[in-house]
Amino acid sequence: MPPLVSRNDTLGALQVGSWVMVFLFGVETIQTYYYFKRYPNDRLWLKLLVIWIWLEEIGHTTSVLTGMYLLTVSDFGEPGALRVETMPVGFAWSILFSGTVGPIVEAFFAHRMYVLSGQPDLPIIAFCLASARFVGSTIAASKVFGGISLDDFSTQWGWLNIACLSAGAGADIIITAGQSYYLCREKSVSFGQTLKLLDRLLAYTIETGLVLSMSAVIILLLWGTNPYNFWWFGIFLFYTEVFANCLMTVLNTRKVQGDVCEVISMLSTPHITLEHSSIPGRNSSRRSHHRPLKHEMTDGMDVEPRPRVSPGSGPRSPCAYVSFPRHARGYSDITIVVPQEAKLA
Template sequence: MVAVTIANTLGAMQIGSTLAVFLFGIVTLQLDTYIQLFSDDKWFLKLTVATVWSLELAHTICVAAEAYRGTITFYGRIAAYQRYPLMGAATLLGGLITCVVQCFFCLRVWKALPNPLRYIGAVCGAAAIVRAIGSVFLGSRVIIAKTLAEYRQANGWLIRALLISGTSIDVIIAASMLYFLLKKRNSGFSTTTRLVDRLVAYTVRTGLLTSITAILVLVTFEVFPETFIWVGIYVFLAKLYSNSLLSA
């Protein structure tokens, strides 16, 4: 068992929150680019982007505020730092962000693939909504939990289930889009082929990035449960989803 220290508890959370704020800056830059270049998009897409950015703003505030509580408010009193209400709110918001982004890509799968393969998008979308409900429940449990150990012991199975399901949804969506793109590639001209190659590379990168990060959260949760290493990684997972949405 790894010894619990300031470095792998508050230090890990501080690093994770710093990365989260940095990625929120990238999301904001992406939003500015979107507004300038895609002002004629459909209202549904504009609403989706606005919703994700608003959720990200609230998520970032919660993550930064929780890091402040741990490092400043409870400075020198680490033993008293047992409750994490703002991290619970961030967990809840992160689940909603992930749901919106995954449903967006599920809708793409539904529109792109022929019957009956298009139902992959519908099934993944339903799974994403169920996963979001679980995330909201987890977030509420963090808010009322008296200690992180209590929360982890009571809800460890659900944390594992949500991380595994999120990774599975990402992989299935990416694989479905790759199937569609590769079929187009084989039937296209050279110019189209080059464009499809870029889309294939993008699909692989975005799907792998969120999946690998979710797996890292799961592994660190299992191997270093007493530390905050898994928390430090989890706090910026939602940002990667938002980055992938706005990149698309």
């Protein structure tokens, strides 16, 4: 027999969670608009991914709001609505959408780690954990479609909730740790503006990973403390929007600061190179060996390719050339030039 709890810990928790969800969906919508406005030349598959995630977020938001309307308006005053004795179908759809968006975002980050490192081991493990979460979320959604109370879902299928959230948190931690390791490895052989740029990339990586993994940990802690208290499910309602916003934040911060970064060329030596130039004709022998870059680096890195200023268009500011390994693409390095006066910190 579940203990008596106040409506603040049942419907109140779900209501607060739905409000936060709507707010985060608005933020994600603005980020989506900003993405298409600022990155019109991104690869087609990346644009389709952004559109797909946004459409999934529309479905998720609509599902949660439909379920909340049923509990707070259609069933207003009913004793069963306070305890959510029958979870609305909208909540089942929200679980399904959440189980789709999360693994897709984690798979994108796993691919990003593979592009950065060229090592498939950790990305494969992260992808497997994300796939396990998708399967578990599909099973959980099927139970809610069958008609079950939130109390029973929390207790009888608690092991499934733990498994899904743990798999997602594990994937996030592996991705964050892996990308941080590879970026720190590049930092060990870099200096100057290159080091500042890598520090920025490392900060974004850690922040994103912490937000995702800690969200899952908080849900697990709230559920473990009191499964009959619905605050854990209230946070779960906007957990999907956290994933979507983290993805869009990563995509929208590739322009570190306006014209800070320009992709110049691909080098044949796989290491980070720092080169300074303040006179257009200087180091011309070095640049003569550069091959023009034909591939946009929009799928794996945090910096967007920019067209190089043509010689004779004016004096060029001192630059630092940064090379990132691209083993997965079949070519050695990608060089990025960073103006010395740009403030990256």
